[in-house]
Amino acid sequence: PTGRGRPSLAAPSCRMEAELEPRARRLFSPAELLAARTRDRKVAQCSQGQKDFIPDGSEEQAERLHRCREEHWQLLAEERVERLGSLVKAEWKPREGIVELKSPAGKFWHTMGFTEHGRQCLLPEEALYLLECGSIQLFYRDLPLSIQEAYETLLSQGTVSLLQYQVFSHLKRLGYIVLRFCPSAVPSQYERQLNLDSYCKSSGKHHRKRKRHSSPRLQAKKPKGSGTPPECEGTPKKASDSCGSPSHPASGRSCLPEKSKESDPASGEVESVQVPTDAAQLSKPPSRSKAQAEDYGKAAGDSCSGTHLPRWDFNRIAFPNMASDCPHTFLPQPDERLLPENVAGREADATRWRKLVNQKREKLSRKEREQRERESRYKSSVNADREVRRCSNWQEYKELLKQRSQRRAGRRPSHLWDQPVTPLVKPDQVASAAAVLQQISVLQPSHILDGASRLQEDTEGMKIDFSVYQADAVANFKKNDPGKPYARMCVRRFDEQIPSLRAVKQLACQSEDVPVIFALVDNGDIAFYSFKEFKLPVDIYH
């Protein structure tokens, strides 16, 4: 017999085991179950009006409170009763940490779940949410789980924690599509710039099929020039052809994928290097590099493999200038070690070829001639300038331009420019007062991703948990290709330390261009915080 009087403030006395007896079990009789078919499905708003300021002991207040409470308990005491045919049977597999569906999935399959080895499966948080909604019946060891048992069995630190589930179900109830975050599935900024993510997704299947046949090296040359098989992801510059002729293992050291369009002989550009079989031979003196230019016309390259940086230092390698104004015409025989086995190199004298270049006179149609005549009135070719022709490289040309602009600028007043403190701007340099202010601004505008990629991995234990997709995208949502999410969620407890800027930057970097929202849970109350971009206002209008 448990004491039901006023609660005492004394120290707790010893309790009898009988006090753990269960209260009335909330199991329904068949009659109640059948009656539940016609239950009301509406939830009325709290119908007792606005809140009061202070309790004044009046009957009216007490009555309103009582009615409010009654409604509240009535709603809470209701149990879930569903038609057996509309429930999907599911089974919890603790070893794999997933829930396997035993009967075909319903409408929820459009946005939740995944297929594994031919079975339809759900993640634990998805299964728990569907159980709370009354869409599935969850079994474990052949017995159905109650909601409480499901909470205690499925939610543990290993799979998904209670906090994460609370945020997950909150967002799902609002209608969002919530998926677990997978860091490797985020396309990097460079990939998006190349529009690589859409290509990779669409041809992902082909990649898998191709791999089964043979290694990429022995593949036939791909017809499309813009493909990047996964090995080439690290290549910094252009997407290259994966040329196909096999390289001999003994001499297959260099990778010379040449662009088929290039006809310039001095264009042997090296994109990446295969792992050398003999590392010592890679440290070649620069003179040999001239020889590699010999291989024009022959696409004797291998598909790029790996993410190695080019081994040659192009600042020191000089490409011979074969143009008509340059006397260099002799090309020595290339080193045999640089060439594939069945290709023989020989020395060449380009004198004869050079004479044949630019032989044909350009024939212009009448329209083109007239246009040229019109343009010559106001346009002039840069190369017509003698001083420009004297420049032999870009550096000299830029020097020439700088000198000319300085000469044009005229003499500067000495009382301004000869002092220790000189003017900040010249009159012709800026066009508006705002630009002048920009010169003296102390705070530069910064973006959260500035410098984020250089930070080392140390997010103070924080990680992105979910990707959230908009509710109105449900109709077009494809589980295999969800697209760009609306936001990414990081779930934390409210009383934890506020993250440092470094950790926030790293999370933003992981999420690329999708904003990161922090979901802070304080004992059941969830609040969402995120950083917002804004610009400091400029003081004047231009």
Place this chain on the structure above:
Amino acid sequence: MIRIHVLEGTALVWSAEEAREIRERFRLVGTLVGALARKPRQNAHLGLPLQLLPEEARLLAELGAAVLVRGTETQPPAEGEEPTQASEVEAYRRELEESYQEQQRLAGAEREALLARLAERIAQGRARRREQRGETPDTVEDSGLLDSPFVLPHDAMMVQLPTARRCLGQVERVDWTSPSPDWPHPGRPAHEARYRVFRELWGRGYYLSGGSKFGGDFLVYPGDPLRFHAHYIALCCPQGDPLPLRTLVAAARLGTGVKKTLLLCSPDAGGTLAFTSLQWSGLQ
């Protein structure tokens, strides 16, 4: 005895009657965090379980009104271990079958009653149809209203998805006085300070709830939060901890903005509590 189920440091109550008792008898509010059974896909009204603050759970345990328990069968069985539940599975299946039979009987009876109520109209309708078709009225055939025995399809049976555990055998007690993985709060200085403030304010007859929405530790209500607004935002400031003026001004501003009084609570080592309330007033 109220059973508070502990899940990784979170106190949950799964029974609606216990939730009611906690609120009406002990003046403790808690937060509902589950889906409402009647309408699960909305966030305005949530349902069971009721999540209690660690301070609320500790208070109930101290009063001797509740006991902290945790489930024991949450670990997957080890390799090779046979699940020894054949009898329970059998019992469950039997129960399901009995329920089905009973529901079929009840549904059949309902249908019969319905048909009996509408017998006259059905007969009239049939007679009219026969006239339209030009046949002679034959009363003998009209007598049998139920042509075949009623069969309730198995899929149309109603089943219950229970919220709370059915059998409470697999629970064990958790000691709320010493820290453990299930209940890590005892001994933490932050928790102890908060609990002292909570206990004192509760003892004076107020209702308390979590205060993170307003930048404080607790919200203090004069009556049930269903009917009254909060009066104070309680902020725990342990003695000796520095309180920057910025924080104080921010908290006071926030309180003024939402028309509540900021209450600074300072538990000291000696066991006394000092309360300081801040109200923003003009220079009058």
